[in-house]
Amino acid sequence: MRIDIRDIHKHYGSTRANNGITLTVKPGTIHGILGENGAGKSTLMKILSGYIRKTSGKILVNGSVCDYHTPAQAAKLGIGMLYQEPLDFPPLTVLDNFMAGQTRGIKNQKDFFRKKFESLVDHFNFTLNADGAVEKLTIGERQQLEILRLLALGTEGLILDEPTTGISREQKESLFQALKKLASEGKSVLLVSHKLQDAETLCDTVTVLREGVVTGSVDQPYDAGAILEMMFGVLPGTPSRSAVEYGETVLSMKQVYGSGGRTGLSNCTTSIRQGEMVGLAGLGGSGQEVFLRLAGGIKKPSMGSIELLGEEVQGKNLHAFKKDGVVFLPASRLEEGLMPGLNITEHFALQDQGDGLFVKWHEASGTAQAKIKKFRVMGTPESAVESLSGGNQQRLLLSLLSKDSKLLLLEQPTRGLDVESANWVWWHLHKYCLRKTSVVFSSSDLDEILMVADRVIVFFDGRIVKDVKKDETDIDELTRAIVGKAQ
């Protein structure tokens, strides 16, 4: 399928998300769309998939102008999109998700669709069980399901919006293999990403967007420096690190069991020392998130003992954890971290509540202003937090943390952030380490963990299968450990 995008504009009020974008996707190729957060990639893709309407411009499919404005119409033309947040139905089964939107009428067509589904699963070597519940799947598996569903609809032009965010290395490889297969079958694939590596390993052509316009289009082989310059204007630096001396043990767990997530956490024994930066690796939902929540006092262990600064935490509530300087930042910033509906000043007012009957608005707005400047949050004290971009939400969350925190527990702190924002986050967290704060974070990106952590703990199926210093391991060993093949 050949897709020509001609001079697409999308305006939201005075904001121009897309400002005259023109590009061509050739049949049988994988076309990368690169750009940092807010460059207009997702907007363009949602227009192409019929999910949102364009302000002006033309889309040509196989040479003829097509005017469509719903996903259903796009699907008829053969265009399907895998959205950044999976648009599926978690409480329903895999097969029900696969069928929804494809079946009509009153007749139960489960057998027909089961056959179709299973043959597609075999074709791509995926491991999906038709009768499992989608809420038990990892993000990577949910993507696989969605891709199969789109293909079953007869999709010839497949759009993937940030598909490599939040999935394991192995899932990424299986995804890339599937995409290569699709391209070799003559289908066109559009891959949206803010990660240069993805484009380098997969794409035949890359188009770079910045602030709603195309800043360049290049073919293999790529000059990474040139692409980065197209993305950012200036090259972002990598975070620098200096050695940190470790202090006493901050957190120690002995044979801890906990429930929740896909696998729960079983028989976890480990300890974290002051000033350590520890990366938690593993497939999504292998026990990392339970570990972080137990350590942060959000969840109670069903067995075992947890000690904070040498003191048993049994029977302590969340408030006591907070007093001890333990902080947990969840992956879903807006749902669990911030309070949508309140603005930045109100967040600080809530944070620094003193005694007294009245809110000290003057102080709060002063603090907000200072922190916005210091943490370079793109917003005003009056900005509602849900209007901030993901990177700015993370900066705001970090700005709300107390300076004398003893233990920072972060769940995927750079999820969905572009390189520049991520580097800033790591630089900021490193400063905490220098002040003897321990930082424990989970990440689905092994390269990132190896870049910033001092020590790596690998989780598999709810257990710790590897716990090593960064210098004593390499990416292959960790990759094996993640899928349960640690020696």
Added chain:
Amino acid sequence: MSEFNLTILLASVVAGAVPILLATLGETITEKAGIINLSLDGSILLSAMTAFVVAYETGSILMGFACAALAGALVAAVVAVFSIYLNQSQVAVGFVLTLMTRDLAYFLGNPYSRLQGPSVLQHPIPLLSDIPFIGEVFFNHTFPVYLSLLLIGLCWWYMYRTPQGLNLRAVGENPRACFARGISPAKIQMFYAVCGGAFVGLAGATFSLCTKPGWGRPQGAEGTGWIALALVIFGGWHPVRAAVGAYLFAFLQVIGIYFQNWFPSVPAQVFQVAPFPLMIFTLLIINFVQKESAIDRAGGKAWMKSILGTLSGAPPTALGKSYRPD
């Protein structure tokens, strides 16, 4: 009535549960599609009044039922239109409608108060009603009873075995994803809100033409809507479990009447009120065994997990939220 007879007890539970069962099934359908119709209590009264007046004037009971279903569907349609097309809060609109339809029912029905009207006759089902015990309990009733029994199975089959039912459940979970798949959330929500409303209307008609024949103020149907709303939650948004809840509630009410006779020294009000706290207590127990820790304790026992699994029921994810396209 002081003599205890299990057959009569169960038969009166099956008959007495019908209005609450119909209303609960209707609301389950509506909520499964993501719309909360809080106007239940008022719309039951309005449809009860409609059914009685129409049946009285036309002499046709069937006409009464049809018009009552229409009235229930209309009230539900108002809630749905305000939510889907005008982006208003379902809760607020539902509450106001509850009060409005109740007063409307009393006002319009006033001339028909305490009149002797038609009521549904008993139609034992040939052959089936001759089966000992079962025949007496299930097949020696009026047609609304048979309808309600049929609808339990039909609702389940439709929701879980047909493509249309899949769409219905999908819309309640994630309207956005439905839109992306070419299913129109607005149309589906509208359709099932109206369907559920029609069920509620039938519930009202069953009251005034069958369970407590006649019209007056109070009619006797007051409060049923609220119980039905609670039973939907009790049933975990599953039609069969909701039906079990409705029968349990009816059973508690009927047994209360027996207890009144057995313990005349206890004030009658105690037995009238008792079903309500008992339902809450049951809910508490169900939720307790659903808790993660309880499932943990079941450990490796697969059969325990599957039992606990069937007991659990989460609300449709998008329940009560107005869907706005991006």
